[in-house]
Amino acid sequence: MKRLIVSPSPHVHSGDSVKKNMYGVVIAMIPALAASVWFFGIGALVVTLTSVLACVLFEHLIQRFILKKPTTITDGSAIVTGILLAFNLPTNIPLALIIIGAAVAIGMGKMSFGGLGQNPFNPALVGRVFLLISYPVQMTSWPKPIDSRFSYLDAETGATPLSIMKEGLITGKPFSEVLAEVPSYLELFLGVMGGSAGEIAGVALMIGLIYMLVKKIITWHIPVAVIGSVLVFTGVLHLVDSNAYASPLFHLLTGGLLLGAIFMATDYSSSPMATSGMILYGVGIGVITVLIRVWGAYPEGISFAILIMNAFVPLIDKYMKPKHFGEKVAAKKA
Amino acid sequence: MSVVLITIVSLAGLGAIAAMILFAASKKFQVFEDPRIDEVEEVLPATNCGGCGLPGCRAFAEALVKADDISSMNCPVGGADTMNAVASILGKEAGTAIPMVAVVRCNGSCEHAPKTTNYQGAQTCAVVSALYGGETGCAFGCDGLGDCVASCKFDAMYMDDETGLPVIIEENCVACGACIDACPKNIIELRKKGPKSRRIFVSCVNKDKGAPAKKACAVACIGCSKCFKICPHDAIEMKDNHAYIDYEKCKLCRKCVPECPTKAIHEINFPPPKPKVKKEEPETTPAD
């Protein structure tokens, strides 16, 4: 007779896999990528392709020749990191910088900790922040949307709404004049503004979020906590003095908030495990983002906010445990 | 100028106060520790293997200093040299521990014990043995997933890919007993290393009756008692359909070895048998 398989229960599996999750994230990023190509043209394509290829290549090389293990590039996580890194870069950035960013993201951010699942920080953000600090000029010159579709390095540049805001407040311009310079809410929602490759089109990022929620790749907790806390915090500020602080909607639609909340903060290995922890983590990101945006030196703070909260994840995991079954009644009796 | 002076004076003052506090604290909270503990720990091998039965070398050193009689205590890693060194530090008498070595008592390789099922699950013997009898028909035999090898801190074990059984590298084995605790089937045993490392043991722990044991594994001990009957030294014990050779009593005469119908009795490190002088040998070897 044929040898029967014996294993401990359970004997069936959901069929979920690392690949399904990773490629699911890639699919969820397609609308944002399409929007990026629509607004920034060939620049967006060149940056994304370079970044993905570089990330995959670095992961392969490190895995093969330094760690001497079978390559892991097929699991799709390097592709996700590559796209996310590209989404965080201006579309007129020189190729060399993208490759440096990819090397830092994969090498320092991910593989030095042991690869997928072990990295305490979001690799793409490690790459992005490294570039932002090392090459501040190249990293903060943003091509104008639509106008510069057919140019890459020589694209005409402009400011992002957030930098217009920061600039205006520093130079002491009247708030109404500053507001007149930034695009309308509808434009912001659709993505007609300067910014990094993937962060501009709010509507496209929202589609990605819905896709990931439907496919159960992520849960709602982190994105909702980040966005909600930003809305509440900026809303309070706006109510206190609407002539000094922009409206919550402006904060929601500008900069990398949506990209960060939906795709960066939800990175599996650098986010907490329990839902209560996820909410604390999300609120932390939201609050730090607003602090940097409103009072910090940088116009945008989501990248730093996520990296700072990443550092707290082990602590959050230690103290924020899921609610145990049976605590409900015990609490009632006590 | 006065700034410099004030700085120097105040810092010196601070330093003096801190020094006093530290001095007072160190006096008040001092714990007396026998300095011999450090000395003893120095000569121990610092492997923290737990082979002495205590958690780590420091604990063993403390126990040695505390004990009145250390003759029953032994560091399996250091052996007699270490224990003599300890004894001279403490002025106590060291025991004469017999050198031991770990022995794998299963020969159920893929060839001898054909697999009857296909295990898929966590790759550790602990999980398999808790779940069921194992991949072969023998519920007593080696699961072959190497929990013992993982527990060995001295590189004294490896899994033989061909047989699927663990192998002990005698030179490295310090008889710490970690593999014995790791094996859920109690297959590994510490046995006397023996003169010239010669040993005889039953390489099977199957407690089934003869027929099912033989069916599951070609080299199982079938409990036929042939070895028991031939042993001139009363060293073999029959229990639960299974023979066990008491290494204290065994004189290594090897009479039992050819007697075993399933070749379950193994002799190790003996010179290759010479058929002609075979009859004389039993008398010559147990001289030691």
Added chain:
Amino acid sequence: MLKTFSLGGVHPAENKLSAAKATEILPVPAEVVIPICQHIGAPGTPVVKKGDEVKVGQVIAQSSGFVSANIHSPVSGKVFKIDDILDASGYKRQAIIIKTEGDEWMADIDRSDSIRKGITLSSEEIIKRVGEAGIVGSGGATFPAHVKLSPPPGKTCEVLILNGVECEPYLTSDHRLMLEKGEEMLVGVSLLMKALFVDRAIIGIENNKQDAIEHIRKLVASYNGITVQPLKVQYPQGGEKQLIDACIGRQVPSGKLPIEVGAVVFNVGTAYAVYEAVQKNKPKIDRIVTVTGLSVKNPGNFLVRIGTPISALIEAVGGLPEDTGKVIAGGPMMGKALASLDAPVTKGTSGVLIVPEKIASRGKTEYCIRCSKCVSACPMGLSPYLLMTLAEKEIHDRAEEEKIMDCMECGSCSFTCPSNRPLLDYIRLGKGKVGQIMRSRIK
């Protein structure tokens, strides 16, 4: 919104292939193998010896403690031998082997099909009968029923909950029982209510068994205090603590029994067995077993005698399919993979599931990607990823703090893990070790 339990849970493909198949009676086998331990607790003590003539329903092994159960002969014939046999897991267990001769029943067993509704016995007498009849929980946990019917002093039961959930995929034995023996089952429920001095009973049934919900609803109209509670399909709703949470919204605290919140849970199959024992004087000698699988020719439900070899059940559905990879006693989530098909049906065997090799094979284990899906799937609110690591690294004190003993081994974590990590394998191992440590502390 339909009720369900509050934490975690998964939804495996239901695959209730045999739901519409009426129960068939399987012929009495030529030889039965009766393990003397078919329940949680102390094994029974054999009271027959080799060569003894036995009748159907005769006690062959006596309960040997408070948590133990009598075992009765399911056939008439001669005791062939009392010996160690290989059980489902390939380990030796003592068993009584009987060669069947004819089918002669004990005289006091009522074999008629008529339904006896009137309850004449007192509470103590009911519990005594249940104990004598060797009834154990038929859902799979096999906890002796008479023990559950005797709540510890100081605790009172407020509500009886009947488990008709059958949350395990594939299995349909409880479903068929509710459809075919609904009336008898309800008399059994009334008996249990009387034994426990409660006036309220809730029958929890998952919403994928509409016909059973309607059928039982119609029948309960003539019983006082019994209601049917439809539940949302969610695994592991059949877990005792989950079912109580789903039905009455109370959570049993960690390490406590359901009686702590005033509930006692029985499987619907157990209620039916109680009816048979008390009203018909028939001990636990047979049960309904679902025999099913995706490539099985003719999946079905069978009334079989305890001790029938599982291979006989497989023959009844058309033999083992070509692509068989695994045969499971029980459901796919908590059942036990069989090492040998000679293993017998026991009181706890709710199904025999034949899984094709493609589905049965486990995927390659990859690194934990910290996706937290196991945490959200765990119905007990534990952190499986952490418990696995703690068990693997043998950090038992931390595992105990993390409430590893609360794990009910439902398998939702391993089921859901995208990296195919053997979470439950290690957690179960850790539970065993932590349990040992806790017991040694008491001593």
